[in-house]
Every structure is written in C-alpha cells, then in structure tokens.
Amino acid sequence: xxxxxxxxxxxxxxxxxxxRAQIFRFLLASTRDPDLAETLTQDCFxxxxxxxxxxxxxxxxxxxxMRIAINLQKDHWRNRRMQFWRQTRNNAVxxxxxxxxxxxxxxSAEQRLLAKERVEQVWQAVEGLSERQRTVFxxxxxxxxxxxxxxxxxxxxxxxxxxxxSRALARVRTQLGGKR
Amino acid sequence: xxxxxxxxxxxxxxxxxxxxxxxxxxxxxEIVLKDFRSSLHAxxxxxxxxxxxxxAAVRRPRWRLAAGWALGCALVVGGVSGALYERNxxxxxxxxxxQREVEQQKQLAAEKARQAEExxxxxxxxxxxxxxxxxxxxxxxxxxxxSQ
Numbered sequence: 001x002x003x004x005x006x007x008x009x010x011x012x013x014x015x016x017x018x019x020r021a022q023i024f025r026f027l028l029a030s031t032r033d034p035d036l037a038e039t040l041t042q043d044c045f046x047x048x049x050x051x052x053x054x055x056x057x058x059x060x061x062x063x064x065x066m067r068i069a070i071n072l073q074k075d076h077w078r079n080r081r082m083q084f085w086r087q088t089r090n091n092a093v094x095x096x097x098x099x100x101x102x103x104x105x106x107x108s109a110e111q112r113l114l115a116k117e118r119v120e121q122v123w124q125a126v127e128g129l130s131e132r133q134r135t136v137f138x139x140x141x142x143x144x145x146x147x148x149x150x151x152x153x154x155x156x157x158x159x160x161x162x163x164x165x166s167r168a169l170a171r172v173r174t175q176l177g178g179k180r
Numbered sequence: 181x182x183x184x185x186x187x188x189x190x191x192x193x194x195x196x197x198x199x200x201x202x203x204x205x206x207x208x209x210e211i212v213l214k215d216f217r218s219s220l221h222a223x224x225x226x227x228x229x230x231x232x233x234x235x236a237a238v239r240r241p242r243w244r245l246a247a248g249w250a251l252g253c254a255l256v257v258g259g260v261s262g263a264l265y266e267r268n269x270x271x272x273x274x275x276x277x278x279q280r281e282v283e284q285q286k287q288l289a290a291e292k293a294r295q296a297e298e299x300x301x302x303x304x305x306x307x308x309x310x311x312x313x314x315x316x317x318x319x320x321x322x323x324x325x326x327s328q
Contacts, residue, residue, distance in 0.1 A: 021224065021225075021228060024224060024227075024228055025220065025221065025224035028220070028223065028224050028227060029220050029224075034227040034230075035232075037227070038227075038232065100223075115212075115215045118212045118215060118216075119212070119215050119216050119219045121212075122212060122213070122216040123216075141213050141216065141217060142216070142217050142220050142221075144217075169209070172209070172212075172213075173209065176209070176212060
C-alpha cells in the first residue's frame, strides 16, 4: 500500500507531465531564449515541488504553476538589472529567427512568406510591450487562457487584464499596420 | 501570492473604461495571431524535444593547482618572514646604536672627570710652587699634620 508521500510524489509527477510543456512555452515566448526558458522551467517545478504540500487547490495547478513561472521570470530580469556590471550572456533569439517556426500546412510558398513576415512583426510588437502587457498578451493569445484565469494568475483584476490586453493588441495592430 | 502589485492594478483599473474591449478583433488580425500561436507552439515543441548539452566544467590539471597553491603559500610566507626579519634587524640596530651612545656618554663623562682631576692637580702644583721660601717649614708642618 502506497504511503501519503508516495501518493503526493505520484500526483506531482502527473502535474509535471501535464503542464511542463505549457510552462516552458510561456517562458520561451517571454524570454525568446530556449536555454533560459528551460532553466526557469526547471526552477519553477523545483519551487512547486518544495511547496507542493502547501498547495490547497484553491486555484488550478496550472494557474498556480504559471504564477510561480511569472514570478521567477520577474526575479530573473530584476537580478539581471541589478547585476549590470556582470558580463551576462544573452542567448535570446531574434524576432526573425523566432518566426521561422511556422508550420507549412497546405499554403503556398508566397502565403508562408507573408505569414512569416507577419509573425515577425508580432514578435517585434511583443518585444516593445511592457512586462505586464506581454504577460497578459501571451497568456491570452498563446496559452488561450480565459480573462478570469489570467486575472487569477497575474493577481490583477479582470478589468486591468482587459486594459493591458487592449493596449497590447493596439500595439500589434500598429506594428502590422504598415503591411496591411 | 500576487504576481503584480495591487497599487498598479488600481491605477490600471481606473483606466479600463477608456479602452475598447480586447476581443473586438478583425478576421485578419485573428489569422495573424493564430499563425503566431502556431509558430510558437512549433518552436516550443522543437526546443523541448531537442537534446540539451551541458558544457563540461573546465578542469585544470592537478599539478597546476598544487603549484599555484605552493607558489601562493611561498609568497605569503616569504612576505611575512621578510617583514619580520626587517623589523627584527631594525630593532637590533636601534639597540646597538643606543648602547653606543651610552658608552660614548660614559667615555665623555670619564674624560671630563679625568680632565677635572688633572686641572686640580695642576692647580695644586702651581699653588704649592707659589709658597714663599720663608713659609716652607710651615708648609712642611702642614703636610705632616695631614699625613697624621
């Protein structure tokens, strides 16, 4: 018969297996640095594992994990700003390179080129967003989270989430405007 | 646990009435965002399945590490012992110098005492020569009294 600890470990393993890809994707979108995203993902699950016993299920595991990921990402950038005298490697991928990953589908070469160009413009717009706007935008349009869930994850009110999202979309529209 | 500060939220919340509803998107923007999402999903999947390599830590040969430590220790010991030697030498020199000065002072004092004695002896001699011949018997008597 399995002990309570073993059950908790099994439960946590299932949570990791279910949500790891999503957390990694969000962190990759936020940092555009695969190695950094991987490190932060590992840190996120390490922190989650340490605090797993305190997770009471008031929110979904995904919301809880995403909240940890957002805080880790914030801490990372804050620490980097504080350590400006240190030579830090920046492995972030360019918007051009990030937009290469477009599934070919059944579209023509011309359509793919146009789509790649537009995705690159969205990346450029995302780059210009504030930290909060970027987080809200990525949670809504990449992770397809509901506004209420975004509000719960970020600790903002739903109205504020809407405001951030609206500004982020306006920025994307402006960025795309020249080509549309 | 709040991801963002409440004061900022309140500030942002006050402005929320001025902005349009975010879901009002035209079809073209939706397509662009869908492409963006697909692109990011594809990239993320590719990165997640990519085997990651970690750079091995650069290892120095052991002898270099030992030599470095030995050299460092030798420098420290040399520096400390040099400083101690120099301090000791200066103390010895100061003691010798002090001893010399004391001896010189003693010699000077002895010389002065000797000179004073010589002077007195000379004066005594000169005084004794100045005794008139007529007083010679009296002087002899005085010297005899002194001897007794």
